[in-house]
Amino acid sequence: MPRRTPDRLPALTRMRRYVTGSFVSLVAFLAVFSVAALTTEGAPVRLVVGVIAVSIAVAAHSVFWERGAPWWLAALSLTSSAALWWAAHLEGQNPTLLLFFGVSVGLVTTTPPFTSWRWLVAAMGVAVAPLLVPATGGRPVVLSVSIAVVVVTMAAIYLVYRLNRYGFDLYLEIEAARETTAELAVVRERYRFSVDLHDIQGQALHVSRLQLQLAAKTLDRDPDEARRHLREAEQLIVQTIAETRRLAYGERALTLAGELANSTELIRAAGIDLVVDGAPPRGHAADDLFGHAVREATTNMLRHAQAEHATIRIRPDSVMIENDGAAEAPRVLSGLARLGERFAAIGGAVTTSHHDGVFRLEARAEGAGATRPDSTPRASSVSRSTAPTTGRRA
Numbered sequence: 001m002p003r004r005t006p007d008r009l010p011a012l013t014r015m016r017r018y019v020t021g022s023f024v025s026l027v028a029f030l031a032v033f034s035v036a037a038l039t040t041e042g043a044p045v046r047l048v049v050g051v052i053a054v055s056i057a058v059a060a061h062s063v064f065w066e067r068g069a070p071w072w073l074a075a076l077s078l079t080s081s082a083a084l085w086w087a088a089h090l091e092g093q094n095p096t097l098l099l100f101f102g103v104s105v106g107l108v109t110t111t112p113p114f115t116s117w118r119w120l121v122a123a124m125g126v127a128v129a130p131l132l133v134p135a136t137g138g139r140p141v142v143l144s145v146s147i148a149v150v151v152v153t154m155a156a157i158y159l160v161y162r163l164n165r166y167g168f169d170l171y172l173e174i175e176a177a178r179e180t181t182a183e184l185a186v187v188r189e190r191y192r193f194s195v196d197l198h199d200i201q202g203q204a205l206h207v208s209r210l211q212l213q214l215a216a217k218t219l220d221r222d223p224d225e226a227r228r229h230l231r232e233a234e235q236l237i238v239q240t241i242a243e244t245r246r247l248a249y250g251e252r253a254l255t256l257a258g259e260l261a262n263s264t265e266l267i268r269a270a271g272i273d274l275v276v277d278g279a280p281p282r283g284h285a286a287d288d289l290f291g292h293a294v295r296e297a298t299t300n301m302l303r304h305a306q307a308e309h310a311t312i313r314i315r316p317d318s319v320m321i322e323n324d325g326a327a328e329a330p331r332v333l334s335g336l337a338r339l340g341e342r343f344a345a346i347g348g349a350v351t352t353s354h355h356d357g358v359f360r361l362e363a364r365a366e367g368a369g370a371t372r373p374d375s376t377p378r379a380s381s382v383s384r385s386t387a388p389t390t391g392r393r394a
Contacts (some may be wrong), residue, residue: 012175023062030099031055035092056078061107068111077104089130103152106161147389173388185266208233256280259291263298272307280312286365290319293363296339297321319368326359
């Protein structure tokens with residue numbers, strides 16, 4: 001598993017910082033290159049100072065590439081970079097100074113409300129205008145070629161910023177879809193819980209109601225029979241409360257295969273890269289405990305970590321869950337403590353480790369056998385408590 005950097009910022013924030021840093025670095029590179037070229041060519045000091053001042057304004061403008069700069073900053077960036085381009089041409093200096101104006105135009109014309117092509121055409125007109133004025137001391141150039149170069153340069157810079165905007169909009173759509181998928185996964189998990197709750201309480205409450213109705217009907221003519229119906233209803237309610245409590249605390253019987261499928265869906269819906277190594281063993285005595293380990297590790301990962309990669313490794317007598325989202329050593333969690341006690345009861349163990357931002361949970365139950373002694377009796381106890389009552393009601 002690759003190591004994580006200490007940065008735990010959300011992916012969207014890191015993406016924004018990356019793009020902003022790229023644009024500011026581009027302007028800084030242009031500034032260094034232009035200052036070096038002008039100094040080598042012996043350009044006037046005022047032009048070199050102008051390049052530094054314009055690069056600062058354009059770099060500040062680049063910080064607002066996504067939402068648009070304040071009007072005064074955008075105006076300062078446009079006018080100063082245009083003036084620099086005019087001065088460079090009229091004094092016969094390095095024509096690459098046009099790039100500052102191109103960057104400023106690209107930032108403005110790709111941010112609402114100036115995204116109409118008319119603004120780009122107007123900016124190209126401003127860039128071409130100096131070429132119509134003869135330069136002093138400059139080398140002779142072909143006007144048509146110069147105009148074509150200026151137009152192509154402006155169009156190329158515009159396309160760079162337009163493509164960046166298009167790519168970032170696609171990223172926002174993907175991020176929104178990922179959040180929607182994660183929300184749907186949570187809804188599905190809640191639905192699954194409600195189904196389990198319905199399975200536990202639905203029939204039990206219905207049967208208890210029938211028992212109470214029978215007790216009410218037989219109370220006058222056969223008090224002993226009425227008391228028997230009341231006792232059966234009470235036993236069913238007590239059992240239902242116990243099953244509900246086990247469901248609420250995650251102690252109800254479950255399978256490793258089912259929890260693995262559910263956790264895989266939840267982890268991947270949260271945008272985490274997941275690798276599953278191995279397959280659930282069949283008929284293992286600790287199958288439900290392994291399922292609890294996967295559920296507990298998944299819950300802690302989604303609630304307390306900022307993971308990008310996760311691994312679930314399944315072996316015949318062990319399950320290991322690892323994620324790279326633990327920037328700090330996690331505090332002692334009560335769920336893991338209870339899980340460790342349950343594994344210790346069958347001779348197993350739950351161990352955790354934290355190193356370089358990677359948190360690992362490993363559950364072992366070596367030598368626990370190949371049968372599940374607890375699952376069948378628990379299921380049959382429910383059927384024994386409900387089947388006789390429904391049969392008598394019929």
